[in-house]
Amino acid sequence: MKLFFSIFLFFFLAQSSDAKLVLPKILGHNMVLQQDAPVAIWGWADAGQEVVVEFKGQHKETTADAEGGWKLYLNPLRASFDDASIYIKAGAEQIQLNHVLVGEVWLCSGQSNMEFAMRKLAKLKPPAGANWPVNEVAEANNKSLRIFLVERKKMNPDSTHSGWYEATAPALGSFSAVGYFFAKELQQKLNVPVGVISAAIPGSGIEPWMPAEAMLKESFFSNNNGDSTHKIKDSSGKFYTTMIEPLIPFSLKGFLWYQGENNCFLQERLDYTYKMKSLINYWRTKWENSKMPFYYVQIAPYYYSKAKDRPYNVYSEPEFWEAQATALAIPNTVMIATIDLIEDPADLHPVNKWDVGERLAASALSNTYKVDTKPAMGPLLKSAVKSGQFFIIDFDYKGKGLKSKDGAPLNYFEVADEKGNYHAAAAVIKNNKVWVNAAGIKNPGSVRFAWREDAKANLFNAEGLPALPFRTNNKLKDQFNPL
Secondary structure, three states, rough: OOOHHHHHHHHHHHHHOOOOOEOOOOOOOOOOOEEEOEEEEEEEEEOOOOOOOOOOEEEEEEEOOOOOEEEEOOEEEEEEEEEEEEEEOOEEEEEEEEEEEEHHHHHHHHOOOHOOOHHHHOOOOOOOOOOOOHHHHHOOOOOOOEEEEOOOOOOOOOOOOOOEEEEEEEEEHHEEEEHHHHHHHHHHOOOOEEEEEEEOOOOOOOOOOOOOHHHHOOHHHHHHOOOOOHHHHHHHHHHHHHHHHOOOOOOOOOEEEEEOOOHHHHOOOOOOOOEHHHHHHHHHHHHHOOOOEEEOOOOOOOHHHHHOOOOOOHHHHHHHHHHHHHHHHOOOOEOOOOOOOOOOOOOOOOOOOHHHHHHHHHHHHHHHHHOOOOOOOOOOEEEEEEEEEEEEEEOOOOOOOOOOOOOOOOOEEEEEOOOEEEOOOEEEEOOOEEEHHHHHOOOOOOOOOOOOOOOOOOOOEOOOOOOHHHHHEOOOHHOOOOO
């Protein structure tokens, strides 16, 4: 890490040989600082130089180390809509960062569906009667919502201290739609400033977002018995080094993650679950918070079975969904479903990012901020009890009750016979549980639900969140150690 920042510092000093007081790119004008937590302020100066930071009546001092690095922490701050300035002094030099707010800060990351830019909304043609926010970029005017887009080739420190912007045009046009709608909903419900950082790369796997050491801490990988698709060391760390590490230790509330399509194409299963664990644990360790919320998105339905270069079938993606869901055993994680938010399974990048962002915000409002009693996610398989020819299925996150979204009989339930072959099954809601049976099958072996890449299932909770696909004979849960 020191080597990485030394490279940043080298490039900066090469451009401005007179400047000695230097800040990382993430510290700049218009930023939002995390409330109710120690706030890290750091940078570089002459070795041994005393550095003073002043903000909202706080006066903090530290001394640059032998390599010129320095870091200190402001005491926890209260949320504030008042623009304020941070003064950072080292000898005769001073940096003044203006229009700084205090509120809630989140980091969103992943691949193309997280990167999906706001400007694309203006090109959409909503179906008749749909209320799509196609004019959001042009109409957005919330000065207390701030955005920072991580561009991996522009994270070197510079003298402009730019990068944070109000969530308005033109900067908003390039920003993550999921991240923006998450932040907008959070700001409206919490009534505090919100800052959101987007660091996402289209087509990226999960491995580049952490160094190899993060995965090799797991015996699953270090024993060479898990990663069968490619070598961890060849693909790890590329985006972590350039896009995540420069943000550490900027104070955050939590993480948002939307990634997996790349690893689904590679037909990963349990290995992806362990990679999720590696990523979550490593990021939490680097931010020195083992309980930091990590909310992620189940990848959207897509016709993986129609790929001509790989042996997929309609059950390949549900098996990956299962791997994603298995990671929910990791403490303080939530996964939102997108099974009902697509127009066409042929589109790898479904356009409805506003509901994805709002669902993530609802998870945070319920699970992190405790200001909403709604369930943090859709119904999740809790138990399956066999009773004669029936399976009685119970769920977590039922909210105010299970329901059929369209009022029609529950669909996409299947029961396995004695030979393991699945048959369409009838399912009804009784006592807020789902009773499942299939005609002619006296000794059912297991149940699966929404187990197709294009399933349009109608089991929801009363709050309008879809149940997550599952199969009761899930073997990954027994093979995965979340601790």
